[in-house]
Amino acid sequence: DQIAIDLRVLAAAGGAAVVTGLFFGLVPAWQSSRVALASSLKDTARSATSARRGWRVALMTSQVGLVGLLLVIATLFVSSFVRVSGADLGFDRHDLVSFGSSDLADRVPEVLAALRATPGVASAAWLSGGEVPLVRAAFQGGSGGTRLRRADGPGDGAGVADTAVNLWSVSPGLFETAGVAILRGRAFRPDDDAGRVVILDETAAARIFADGTDPLGRQVSVGRGAGGARTVVGVARAIRTDGPERPADAQAYYPAVAGSGMPRFLVRTAGPAGDVVPRLQSTVARLLPAGTALPEVRTMDEAFRRLTAGRRFNAGLMSVFGLVALLIGAAGVYAVMSSLVVERRRELGVRLALGATPGRVLGGVLRDAAWYLGLGLAIGLVAGRVVSEVFASLLFGVRPGDLSVYVVVASILATVGLLAALGPARRAARVDPLVTLRAE
Numbered sequence: 001d002q003i004a005i006d007l008r009v010l011a012a013a014g015g016a017a018v019v020t021g022l023f024f025g026l027v028p029a030w031q032s033s034r035v036a037l038a039s040s041l042k043d044t045a046r047s048a049t050s051a052r053r054g055w056r057v058a059l060m061t062s063q064v065g066l067v068g069l070l071l072v073i074a075t076l077f078v079s080s081f082v083r084v085s086g087a088d089l090g091f092d093r094h095d096l097v098s099f100g101s102s103d104l105a106d107r108v109p110e111v112l113a114a115l116r117a118t119p120g121v122a123s124a125a126w127l128s129g130g131e132v133p134l135v136r137a138a139f140q141g142g143s144g145g146t147r148l149r150r151a152d153g154p155g156d157g158a159g160v161a162d163t164a165v166n167l168w169s170v171s172p173g174l175f176e177t178a179g180v181a182i183l184r185g186r187a188f189r190p191d192d193d194a195g196r197v198v199i200l201d202e203t204a205a206a207r208i209f210a211d212g213t214d215p216l217g218r219q220v221s222v223g224r225g226a227g228g229a230r231t232v233v234g235v236a237r238a239i240r241t242d243g244p245e246r247p248a249d250a251q252a253y254y255p256a257v258a259g260s261g262m263p264r265f266l267v268r269t270a271g272p273a274g275d276v277v278p279r280l281q282s283t284v285a286r287l288l289p290a291g292t293a294l295p296e297v298r299t300m301d302e303a304f305r306r307l308t309a310g311r312r313f314n315a316g317l318m319s320v321f322g323l324v325a326l327l328i329g330a331a332g333v334y335a336v337m338s339s340l341v342v343e344r345r346r347e348l349g350v351r352l353a354l355g356a357t358p359g360r361v362l363g364g365v366l367r368d369a370a371w372y373l374g375l376g377l378a379i380g381l382v383a384g385r386v387v388s389e390v391f392a393s394l395l396f397g398v399r400p401g402d403l404s405v406y407v408v409v410a411s412i413l414a415t416v417g418l419l420a421a422l423g424p425a426r427r428a429a430r431v432d433p434l435v436t437l438r439a440e
Contacts, residue, residue, distance in 0.1 A: 027055070053340060060336040061376040064417065067329035068380020069387060071409045074322030076388055076395055079405060081315035083397030084308050087244030090237050091133060092179030093300035095122075095273045097280060098132040100264035101295040103288055108258040111287055112171075115267055118283045120276035122268045125174035128261035133178070133241040134303035148252055150208055151219040151229035163207045165200075166241065166249050169256040175236060177268045185216050185234030194255040198230035203238045204250035220252070230254070243307040245396060273299045311396070329413070330420040337369055337424040349431045358429035365428045369421035373414055380413075381406050 104111050108126055115124040147162035172188045175181075183202060198220060200208065205215045219229040238248040256263075269276040277297050285294055305312070341348070348361055388400035398405065 053343065056336050056339060057372055060332055061372055061379070063329055063332045064373055064376025064413065065379035065383060067325045068377050068409060068413055069383045070325045071322050071413060072381065072384025072388060072405060073391065074318035075405045075409055076391065076398060076400065076402075077311075077318040078315045079398045079402070080394070080396040081308070081311045084244050084311050087240075087397070089133070089244060090180065090239030090248065093134065093304055095269045095271070096178065096300040097267045097269060097273050097277060097297055098135060098264060098300070099280075099284065099295045099297045100132075100262055101284070101288070101292075102262045103292050104265075104284075105259055105261070105263055107287060108171075108263050111263075111265065111284075114283050114287060115265060115280065118276070118279050120270050120279060122270040123173060123177045124265060124267045125171045125177040126256065126263045126265045127168055127170040127174060128256050128263055132264055132266055132298075132300075133239055134243060134300050134307065135298055146222055148204070148208060148220045148222060151221040163204060163250060165204050165252040167252050167254065169254045169261065171256045174253075174266060177266050178239075179268075180239060181237040183235050183237055185232070187234060188253075188255050192233075192255050194257045195228075196230055197233045197255060199234040199236055199253040200232055201236045201238045201248075201251040201253075203248050204252055205232075205235050207250055243304070245307075273301065314394075326412070326416055330416045333369065333373070333417045333420040334423060336372075337365070337421045338427075340368075341365060341424040341428045344428070345431055348428050352431060353434075361431075362425050362429040365425035366418065366421060369418060369425070370414075373417040373421075377410055377413055381410065384409070 112124050112126065115121055146165060146167045148165050149162045170188070172190050172192075175187045182199075185199070188197070188199065200215060200220070208220060209215045209218065215232045215235060218232050220232060221229040236251070236253065239251065240246060240248050241251070242249075267276075267280060277299070280297055281294060284297075288294065351361060352358070384406070385401060392400050
């Protein structure tokens with residue numbers, strides 16, 4: 001929303017186009033003004049000097065190199081976005097909906113029953129003491145936490161370092177609803193004593209029990225000593241609550257107690273979340289006191305799109321630039337190869353008259369094009385490798401020197417370049433040797 005197309009953009013683009021056209025049009029205009037009239041009227045006059053041909057080849061090679069450079073950068077950005085979009089968050093964000101309302105704090109069981117009875121709802125759970133994963137980072141920012149320590153460590157916790165964790169109070173069924181796997185032990189049961197059990201995620205378990213002790217059956221507490229200690233009954237999979245580009249923070253889960261805080265409900269839908277949201281809103285509206293504003297219902301996919309909006313914009317923009325550059329590069333290859341074929345028409349006609357087959361002539365022109373493309377590609381890929389280091393900090397899941405990126409770019413550019421050269425090469429193979437010999 002900070003970028004717009006206005007008169008300044010139009011003026012800059014138009015000015016660049018005019019200046020570029022005039023600048024590159026001066027060279028052929030200057031060359032045409034130096035042609036000798038007498039020699040230009042002779043049938044046997046050479047249509048181009050080797051110097052002019054060399055300049056055209058150099059221009060095409062440079063163009064291919066610049067296209068290759070831009071394609072490398074574009075491919076890196078697109079690859080980063082693809083990897084971000086497919087990153088494993090530790091839970092299933094698809095078809096997952098959340099909302100919270102303090103007006104429903106005293107009616108949690110009733111709300112859960114109503115949500116589960118809503119058409120299109122597969123499961124529902126609730127939590128308190130924190131925001132649903134992704135939503136906090138996408139819409140609110142900031143984070144909270146507490147510190148846990150072993151309550152049964154050496155000396156009853158003496159000398160055992162605190163570990164910062166995000167503390168969640170969750171209902172039975174939340175792990176299943178969110179798609180968070182329990183790696184060891186078990187999930188919460190309805191008959192669990194809320195003040196006696198805890199589930200750690202694998203990150204918290206590894207930090208608190210860094211000596212390799214099995215956390216199951218051990219106790220952890222807030223602060224020193226065993227007062228208020230809770231027994232670890234399970235180890236859950238680590239989740240990335242703030243998006244794919246943030247590391248997985250340590251998490252600890254307590255059984256939730258209705259009325260202890262603002263409830264936030266998590267709903268797994270059986271179909272597309274967007275189709276079920278209106279039904280959820282109708283269900284919630286019936287449970288709220290008259291005149292109470294309806295809470296905002298958010299999907300995890302919406303939160304994820306918000307978190308990755310910058311990368312999506314960059315990937316889309318670079319994709320457009322790369323595609324335009326590829327089309328311009330193909331046009332350049334076609335134009336230069338067409339020009340070179342026209343200039344070599346006499347030579348090609350003589351070869352055909354002396355017995356060369358059209359296929360051989362076609363292959364020769366394509367080999368020349370492949371040589372020019374290879375040289376331009378080498379320049380572009382090397383330049384792309386150097387320039388990509390500038391963007392290293394903006395990449396995710398891909399390195400500037402990732403070989404697969406350069407293989408993809410080389411394959412695309414080589415294929416497009418050879419296809420662009422195929423038309424001129426076919427025309428070269430169809431040169432009539434009789435017309436050429438008659439002119440000679």
